[in-house]
Every structure is written in structure tokens, then in C-alpha cells.
Amino acid sequence: MSDVPLQPPFQKVAIIGLGLLGGSIGLALRDHAPGIATTGYDRDPATRVRAAERGLVGTVAEDAVKAVQDADLVIFCVPPLAMGAAAAECAPGLRADALISDVGSSKVAVAKALGEVLPHHTIIPAHPVAGTENSGPDAGFASLFQGRWCILTPPESADPARVEALSALWRAIGAKVEVMNAAHHDLVLAITSHLPHLIAYTIVGTADDLQEVTQSEVIKYSAGGFRDFTRIAASDPTMWRDVFLSNRDAVLAMLQVFTEDLTELQKAIRLGDGDKLFDHFTRTRAIRRSIIEQGQDTAAANFGRQG
Amino acid sequence: MSDVPLQPPFQKVAIIGLGLLGGSIGLALRDHAPGIATTGYDRDPATRVRAAERGLVGTVAEDAVKAVQDADLVIFCVPPLAMGAAAAECAPGLRADALISDVGSSKVAVAKALGEVLPHHTIIPAHPVAGTENSGPDAGFASLFQGRWCILTPPESADPARVEALSALWRAIGAKVEVMNAAHHDLVLAITSHLPHLIAYTIVGTADDLQEVTQSEVIKYSAGGFRDFTRIAASDPTMWRDVFLSNRDAVLAMLQVFTEDLTELQKAIRLGDGDKLFDHFTRTRAIRRSIIEQGQDTAAANFGRQG
Numbered sequence: 001m002s003d004v005p006l007q008p009p010f011q012k013v014a015i016i017g018l019g020l021l022g023g024s025i026g027l028a029l030r031d032h033a034p035g036i037a038t039t040g041y042d043r044d045p046a047t048r049v050r051a052a053e054r055g056l057v058g059t060v061a062e063d064a065v066k067a068v069q070d071a072d073l074v075i076f077c078v079p080p081l082a083m084g085a086a087a088a089e090c091a092p093g094l095r096a097d098a099l100i101s102d103v104g105s106s107k108v109a110v111a112k113a114l115g116e117v118l119p120h121h122t123i124i125p126a127h128p129v130a131g132t133e134n135s136g137p138d139a140g141f142a143s144l145f146q147g148r149w150c151i152l153t154p155p156e157s158a159d160p161a162r163v164e165a166l167s168a169l170w171r172a173i174g175a176k177v178e179v180m181n182a183a184h185h186d187l188v189l190a191i192t193s194h195l196p197h198l199i200a201y202t203i204v205g206t207a208d209d210l211q212e213v214t215q216s217e218v219i220k221y222s223a224g225g226f227r228d229f230t231r232i233a234a235s236d237p238t239m240w241r242d243v244f245l246s247n248r249d250a251v252l253a254m255l256q257v258f259t260e261d262l263t264e265l266q267k268a269i270r271l272g273d274g275d276k277l278f279d280h281f282t283r284t285r286a287i288r289r290s291i292i293e294q295g296q297d298t299a300a301a302n303f304g305r306q307g
Numbered sequence: 308m309s310d311v312p313l314q315p316p317f318q319k320v321a322i323i324g325l326g327l328l329g330g331s332i333g334l335a336l337r338d339h340a341p342g343i344a345t346t347g348y349d350r351d352p353a354t355r356v357r358a359a360e361r362g363l364v365g366t367v368a369e370d371a372v373k374a375v376q377d378a379d380l381v382i383f384c385v386p387p388l389a390m391g392a393a394a395a396e397c398a399p400g401l402r403a404d405a406l407i408s409d410v411g412s413s414k415v416a417v418a419k420a421l422g423e424v425l426p427h428h429t430i431i432p433a434h435p436v437a438g439t440e441n442s443g444p445d446a447g448f449a450s451l452f453q454g455r456w457c458i459l460t461p462p463e464s465a466d467p468a469r470v471e472a473l474s475a476l477w478r479a480i481g482a483k484v485e486v487m488n489a490a491h492h493d494l495v496l497a498i499t500s501h502l503p504h505l506i507a508y509t510i511v512g513t514a515d516d517l518q519e520v521t522q523s524e525v526i527k528y529s530a531g532g533f534r535d536f537t538r539i540a541a542s543d544p545t546m547w548r549d550v551f552l553s554n555r556d557a558v559l560a561m562l563q564v565f566t567e568d569l570t571e572l573q574k575a576i577r578l579g580d581g582d583k584l585f586d587h588f589t590r591t592r593a594i595r596r597s598i599i600e601q602g603q604d605t606a607a608a609n610f611g612r613q614g
Contacts, residue, residue, distance in 0.1 A: 105531075187520060188520050192532065202565065215597075233592070234595035255569075255573055261513045274548050288440070303538065304610070
């Protein structure tokens with residue numbers, strides 16, 4: 001599974017949705033798998049124009065049916081709750097043997113939505129755990145997936161050869177591939193991605209609403225830690241609305257655990273229990289160290305950003 | 308107030324505590340105000356050795372009394388709850404007219420602690436809103452304060468000339484200076500710094516404790532957002548324990564508001580109220596934009612960090 005073939009086993013990849021993820025896949029394929037033809041479509045005309053200008057895909061099609069014609073792999077790169085409609089729009093043009101995939105951040109719901117619309121196609125959902133706070137056709141870049149993990153959640157019935165073909169494509173554009181079941185994916189991502197976003201969106205809103213502290217003060221003194229949260233809370237609102245609605249149960253379950261833990265630290269603060277706080281704050285350092293050691297973040301102070 | 312004098316009105320500055328903040332002040336003074344002599348002391352012998360090797364201050368003293376001798380400004384750079392003891396250790400060597408300051412993250416409690424030990428000195432507390440997740444004598448660097456805000460919380464009785472002298476020193480090393488009362492400072496920083504740290508420490512602990520998701524999974528898929536929180540949660544445990552204990556009331560007040568807001572978003576997720584989520588996620592983008600416009604963070608995606 002670890003060899004990267006020079007030519008992944010697809011001739012023509014159609015990318016539906018040309019925002020941050022779709023655009024990055026297109027640019028990465030252009031750089032790393034020039035033998036693969038790429039077409040793309042976005043329902044927003046302005047995005048199609050910009051996608052063509054940036055060369056996000058070889059051909060930007062004017063409608064979804066044309067975009068998927070002759071494609072042996074179709075990757076849906078639209079927000080989770082838009083997957084079904086996007087698949088329905090493409091359906092008339094799809095090859096019967098086209099492999100269907102996506103990049104959605106929740107997997108049980110997306111697999112279900114795609115499966116309902118395309119019951120006769122092989123669907124192997126995927127989620128590259130990579131992104132930035134930017135969105136739209138200007139946000140993508142070819143190196144987005146370098147060193148990041150892409151999780152595939154094939155149904156049990158999936159042909160291993162097709163899973164391997166999709167894995168090879170992701171490896172070709174720099175990702176490391178993991179396979180797991182969709183329900184477990186949704187639980188894992190609830191803690192490593194969805195809950196962090198929910199909390200960041202919350203605290204940025206809290207700060208914005210305060211009466212006692214002005215917005216100007218919040219902005220001026222944000223270098224105390226708050227500014228980190230604003231990056232995540234600047235992510236695409238449509239995408240994140242859909243993530244929370246489509247992975248509701250896992251997010252609520254993780255939120256429950258988080259709230260219990262927060263209440264415990266709140267109590268330690270109220271009671272002045274310094275030992276409890278110190279112990280908690282000490283063990284969280286180890287996780288940071290592991291993340292850096294495994295190449296998932298920079299070791300540079302303040303993420304290496306400039307003042 | 309906006310002119311930066313070439314020679315701030317101090318001859319000799321003593322820095323007590325040679326970690327991230329103390330070391331950075333020393334290095335910044337060396338670069339930007341070479342006319343000022345600096346001495347320093349740290350109660351940890353290993354830190355004193357390393358501070359001398361790095362040249363964090365002109366002279367590393369072997370005891371606190373020697374460090375402050377002849378100093379016309381003494382800056383305490385120790386954790387909030389260690390301020391009183393550090394001041395008591397220095398007291399026998401202090402000039403009667405030495406200006407006393409600090410860099411603590413909470414100001415009401417620190418001013419009280421310093422005032423109790425040094426009732427006859429002028430104390431002008433300060434808090435440079437700058438830092439990194441690193442600590443200790445190797446963590447400091449000269450440009451830490453460039454473009455960051457330093458908040459002074461002088462008592463009402465303070466001589467404006469002495470406030471201006473301290474302001475000039477901070478401006479000389481790159482900071483922008485704001486004056487406010489200590490109680491308001493503690494409220495502002497509770498939301499822009501203390502609560503973000505508490506939340507980050509909490510969620511990193513939550514992820515570490517989960518039974519259903521392995522630590523290895525948390526680390527591998529941290530690029531989904533979680534890794535951002537681990538940076539803050541790698542900050543100095545002693546310092547942060549002291550911050551929460553010394554700014555308890557303001558932190559608990561802000562935590563209360565945050566919890567209400569989180570509960571509201573939780574309810575929106577549970578009820579499937581997509582409009583509410585979308586509206587909330589849209590307005591938080593504006594704050595990020597302002598922070599970037601005002602030079603308090605980078606505009607580069609993912610903070611500009613490398614993959």
C-alpha cells in the first residue's frame with residue numbers, strides 16, 4: 001500500500017465544487033499527476049470564471065453533466081448538505097463505472113446522501129484532514145495535502161482494488177491515507193476538528209457581544225491567545241453549518257464530555273485548587289510535543305507567524 | 308506620548324525572573340536601549356547560568372538583593388503568585404526611589420501583593436500582551452514586543468512623569484502603550500487571554516482522556532483544528548495556574564457568559580437550526596479581519612506555518 005505509482009489508475013477526474021478543497025485537488029493533480037485529465041464545475045458562475053483563470057482544473061465545464069462526462073473518478077467538493085443535490089445534478093452524465101468520492105468533513109451522512117442519489121455506483125467517501133480558514137476559488141493551493149492524512153471510509157462491500165486506486169491518487173498528491181469506518185471517522189473528527197471549531201466560533205461570538213469590554217479592546221489585546229481562535233472562526237460558514245448539522249450526534253457527545261471537563265476546571269478555579277490546575281496544565285504539553293514530532297504542526301513559537 | 312526617546316529615563320534596570328518575558332525584555336533593551344545597564348536574577352541556579360550564557364542581561368546577579376542594587380527600575384517577571392515573595396527577597400537591596408513594575412497577566416492581585424511588601428515604593432504594574440507557548444531562559448527573544456500592546460495600570464496617585472518614563476521604556480522596545488485601571492485590565496484579559504487558555508487546556512485534556520478515540524488518532528488528525536489549541540495548552544503550567552487563581556472572579560464571569568453562548572449553539576445543533584448557526588458563523592469572520600488589519604496577526608493562511 002505504500003508505493004506511490006507514477007500514474008494513478010484514473011484517466012479523467014471530475015471535481016465538482018471549485019473552492020478551497022476542490023481547487024487544491026485540481027492544482028495538486030496538475031503538479032503531481034499531469035497524466036490525468038481534470039475537469040471541474042461549480043454552480044457559482046463567478047467561481048467558474050475564477051477557476052478557469054487560475055487553471056484549477058484542465059477544463060471548467062459550463063454544466064455539471066458535461067463536467068463528469070467520461071470521468072472515471074468524480075470527487076464532490078461541496079458542503080456536506082449540498083452533496084446529494086450536486087450528485088443528482090451530475091447523475092445524467094455519469095459513466096456507470098465511475099468511482100464516486102467526496103471530501104466532506106462528516107462521512108456517515110454524506111455517504112448516505114450520495115448513496116440515495118447514486119444507488120448503482122461505487123461510492124468511496126474520503127476526507128482529507130487539511131484546510132485553511134480561507135474559502136472560494138482563490139483559496140486552493142497545490143501543497144495543501146502534503147503530509148496531511150486523508151481518511152477513506154469505504155463501505156464493507158467495496159472492491160479493495162478501487163479503494164487502493166483512490167488511495168494511490170491521494171498519495172500521489174502528498175497525503176497519507178488511512179481507512180476506517182464512517183461512524184468512527186465521525187467520532188474522531190468530532191474531537192479533532194468539529195468541536196474545536198464550535199468552541200472557537202463560540203468564544204469569538206462571546207467576545208463580540210460583551211458589554212464590559214469593547215470590540216476595540218478585544219482586537220488590540222488579542223495576542224494574549226484570543227487571536228488563535230479567530231483564525232478557525234473565520235472558516236466558511238456554510239461548510240461549518242453543514243458539518244454540525246450532518247455530524248450532530250458525535251458533536252453533541254463530544255461537547256458533553258468537554259462541558260464536564262470545563263466544569264471541573266471551573267470548580268478548581270472557584271475553590272482555588274492550584275494543584276489540580278497545575279496537574280492538568282502539565283499533561284496537556286505532551287500532546288503538543290507528539291503533534292510536532294509527527295509532523296502535523298510546526299515547532300516554531302507562535303506557529304512561526306510574524307508579529 | 309508618542310515620541311520614542313533615544314534614551315529612556317532609566318540608568319539601570321533590574322529584571323527579576325529570567326524566563327520568556329524577563330529574558331525578552333533584557334534582550335530587547337540590549338538591542339534598543341544600549342545606554343541602559345541591565346542586571347537580572349532568577350531563583351533557579353540553572354536559569355541564571357543559561358541567562359548569563361545567552362546574555363539576557365548585562366549582569367546576572369547571584370542573589371536578588373545584589374540584582375536590584377542601584378537599579379532605578381525593577382521589573383518583576385515571575386508568575387503572579389510569586390510576585391510578593393520575589394519582592395520581599397529584593398526589598399533589602401532596593402533604592403527608596405526605585406520604580407517598581409512587573410509583567411504579570413493579572414493586575415489587581417499583583418498590585419496588591421507588591422504593595423503589601425513594598426508599601427513605600429511607587430508601583431506601576433504593567434502587562435505586555437505578548438508571549439509564546441515556550442518558557443524558560445531559552446524562550447526569550449528581542450522582538451517579542453514589536454507591535455504588541457503593553458498595558459500599564461498605575462494607581463490613581465501615580466506621578467504622570469513616572470508613568471511616562473515607564474511608557475517610554477516599553478515604546479523603546481517596540482510596544483504600544485495603553486493605560487487603564489487594573490480591574491478593567493483583568494476583565495479585558497479574562498476574555499482575550501485567560502478564557503482562551505482555559506478552553507484550550509480543557510479540550511486538549513478532553514481529547515487525551517477519550518476512550519472511543521485513541522491518542523494516536525487525535526494526533527494524526529489534529530490538522531482539522533485541534534492542533535491550534537495544543538499550542539496554547541503547551542504554555543507554562545505554573546504561570547497559568549497563577550493566572551487563574553489570581554484573576555478568579557473575572558475568569559469565572561467570562562466563563563459564565565461563554566457557557567451560556569455555547570449552550571445556545573448546542574441547542575441550535577440539537578434542533579437542526581441551520582440559520583442560527585450560519586448567522587453566528589458569519590459574523591465571527593469580521594473580528595478576524597479587524598485583528599489582521601490592526602497588525603495583531605498575520606493574514607497568511609494557517610498563520611503562515613509550514614505543513
